[in-house]
Amino acid sequence: MAVTHDVPPRLDDLVATAHRIREAIESVIEGKGDVVRLTLTVLLAEGHLLIEDVPGVGKTMLAKALARSIDCPVRRVQFTPDLLPSDITGVSAYNQQTREFEFKPGPVFANIVVGDEINRASPKTQSALLECMEEHQVTVDGTTYRLDAPFMVIATQNPIEMEGTYPLPEAQRDRFTARIAMGYPEPAAELEMLDVHGAASPIDKLEPVATTAEVKALIEAVRAIYVSQAIKRYAIDLVTATRHSPDLRLGASPRSTLQLVRAARAHAALAGRDYVIPDDLQALCVPVLAHRLLPSVEAQGQRRLPEQVINDLVRRVPVPEAQAR
Template sequence: MSEGPNGAAAGADALAGRFSQMFGALAQNIERVIRGKREKVELALICLLAEGHLLVEDVPGVGKTTLARSISASVEARWGRIQFTPDLLPSDITGVSIFNQGKNAFEFHPGPIFSNIVVADEINRGSPKTQSALLEVMEERRVTVEGTPHPVPRPFMVIATQNPVDMDGTYPLPEAQLDRFLMRISMGYPDHQSEVAVLAGQPTGAMLDTMPPIAGRDDVGRMIEFAERLHVAPPLYDYIVRVVAATREHPELRLGASPRASLALLKASRVRAAAAGRSYIVPEDVKALAVPVVAHRLIVTPEAELRGRSGADVVGEVLSSVPTPQAATV
């Protein structure tokens, strides 16, 4: 006997409930190390489960690398770190083919990019040629070396960091690369109580070494697949496209968001809905994620920049101007 509509909905709700429990357990585990940053932790997990990449733009010492390590420890994932410097070569990231005399053949030796969680530390200190080594793998989840494609493991996530204050000896990320990051966030300083708790607690390194894994890679894969199947009502597809398209017509922008931004916003909204225990997305999911997903893809005009305007300001205006679908239609 086939399952009726009510039974299918109940099954989806039950799966969403389990998704929400696992998501909450992961966030709580990471919060043992990253204190007082629940919102940032949840955004990073949304990025992971939407199979996206995260750009963390902040000053040194606020936990950017620790966030990546704690995520990889929580999901039994392999993590790799790449310290970007001006003399870093693309092969230092992707790997090289070395001739094996015993086998009389070339063997591929993978680079640090072949990890589940890759920390690209101070990515803007790498030369444009080196930065471009990430373009293919961030979009297609594979690396091509000497004409041979090599897939990276799943889940795969790049967490890149950059310091917005110290700009000496840096190369700004090109728009094509910024567009490949699903989100850009700023960690920010912890509040007073959280910083006191950090001082009174154990050293971060010791805590990371003893963090228990909450989920395996297979569990994460199932969460990713579930989120991809979440129901989206047609008016919400229309709403996402209207929000993104409105940035292309905004007078304070030189460059609006591309269709990739629409896809990213949809993926992230599905994960946020599942994390809330829902089997469907609502307009609030889109609104909550629009700034971290869309703002970094925008380029404001010089005149607007002089007035202190930012991409985040424009996204906020767009959300206020685009009509929100009514509950009855979604």
């Protein structure tokens, strides 16, 4: 897909600002460039990120590094079995002086909300995030309160096989734009971690490199990234293929189609392009779609993961031909 016009200056600013944020995060998270890039992609796509992996690989550190890189309100919630929904959204409390109920905002009233070990709380408490993640608002006692933009939930969770965890409800998983796994570091990166983190945590020295206003401007620029009709149909074809696959008993939702295209816009912008190409969608199919899918009994018996099914579908779905803008 060739274009002949110059890249708009606004897109150059986006790439430069995103590069500063990325460098700040990578000063704390060594050897995980792809993970950091996907994290920025979700941020610019106005989405939410689920980080799933075993304990001790840097899930919370990644979330905290992104939060510290941006000069905006950040709140952290430690999810535990005794956590209540009102501990997240807030509660109406009676004020004896004014003799009226006052709303006490919960930690969800921030630009970035870090949910640590989200699947250690009960499904009821997990569901407290449904409204705010989808509609950017909270309703308490019949009153609706808007959340300030940008708003992003970064949640970490341990694998479901681990003790003391609850599975995330399907509706909750569907609201996360992407799921990533940190994975164990390479030996060289782990050696560097021992040198850098040995005396003190580098996150304590991390300073903001972008403001809330700059992040808002980046998001606006991403919204303007061009998506052709052929690319939109390709996204629909990819998602539709999951609904018809015999290896899956639950395919991807229409919400996932929308979030796939939004993420593809951000992915293209970070690459310095003002248009989306099929490669953007293909690169994001697994992180954006896999956590929403449920394998069939036969696929489970064959130990076929949703990631493998998606990769097979990507190879089979016809790619649109290159078109000029």
